[in-house]
Amino acid sequence: MTDADGDGRSSWSRAFGVLSAIGPPVTVATALLFYFGWARADAQAAQMGLNVSLFGYAVQDYLLISINALFLPLVCILALSVAWLALDRLLRRRIEEDRGRARIIRAAGIAALLSGLLVGVSLVLAVVEPARTSLFTPYLMALGVLVATWCIHLRRMGRDGKRPALSTEQRAVETTLVLSIVTLLLFWGTADYAQALGRRLALNYEQGVQFMPRAEVYSLKPLSIGSGAVTEVKMGSGDTTLYRYDGLRLLVLSGGRFFFLHDGWTPRDGSVIVLPDDNSVRIEFKR
Structure with a gap:
């Protein structure tokens, strides 16, 4: 041809x-x-x-x-x-x-x-x-x-x-x-x-959510995350009160926001948690 x-x-x-x-x-x-x-x-x-x-x-x-x-x-x-x-x-x-x-x-x-x-x-x-x-x-x-x-x-x-x-x-x-x-x-x-x-x-x-980076989120104010798989722990009291959230898995950081999945996440009944990438929260990542 x-x-x-x-x-x-x-x-x-x-x-x-x-x-x-x-x-x-x-x-x-x-x-x-x-x-x-x-x-x-x-x-x-x-x-x-x-x-x-x-x-x-x-x-x-x-x-x-x-x-x-x-x-x-x-x-x-x-x-x-x-x-x-x-x-x-x-x-x-x-x-x-x-x-x-x-x-x-x-x-x-x-x-x-x-x-x-x-x-x-x-x-x-x-x-x-x-x-x-x-x-x-x-x-x-x-x-x-x-x-x-x-x-x-x-x-x-x-x-x-x-x-x-x-x-x-x-x-x-x-x-x-x-x-x-x-x-x-x-x-x-x-x-x-x-x-x-x-x-x-x-x-x-x-199947792979458990292999994603594990994250702990700390905030001075309650975030009211609605997923039952995410636990809220109140630390301290008064002006030193700090809220810690466990059970989160990092999905991606994009557009100035963190996207998290939670333990046991599924497309059918799971939630995607979105948090801003600013000083309002502190995030620690663990294996």
Whole structure:
């Protein structure tokens, strides 16, 4: 899929040129990282019964949060891309040398048909069973579109014995449309994956809350924490009265506020305690 035009540029390079003209790559990449980080944090907060805005995350926080949401999808996509390029190079060489051209054309036609069916079935599943198929359906659709386009291209090349009989503009438009569809599908799938990862992280707190840093909060005034798992101990009397709160576990410090869970916290009936990061309270952390 790298047929060169008269000026030495391929249809793929022309398509990337069009996409690059829409927005600088660095700006687009930053926006995508921000969105995927927000999607993961928003799903995690919602699973905990909170709104993500309460954490006061900055742009750089969302960018860092997005890394673990993108690592696995990017590794899989790049690995498949390497394998695909190697297979494409092999089949092109066989077609150019006229070795098994008829078999390649026939196999490419069958593969294109099956890929179209895969896209159709995936689309139906996304509509009928979105909750069960959201993690893999967009990726299957993107794979089906790419394979179908690639197989059609191989059939054209095999029948003509040269580059497909399409004009430069037709190839550029076709490639741009395919890239746009695949990009949107990958965006969809990665956003769903980031949200699923956020929900899973929130659920993992239920099993891992006992491993979070233990905190003791001291305050000159009663804080009236409503969780039964948090104990209040009154220390001293009169002007020297001090209130200590035990049973807290540090979740995160963000936006000038401490977020605590308590021992035995669960997403269903647990509470998230939010305290300001100022001189009104003193916090001691223990293992």
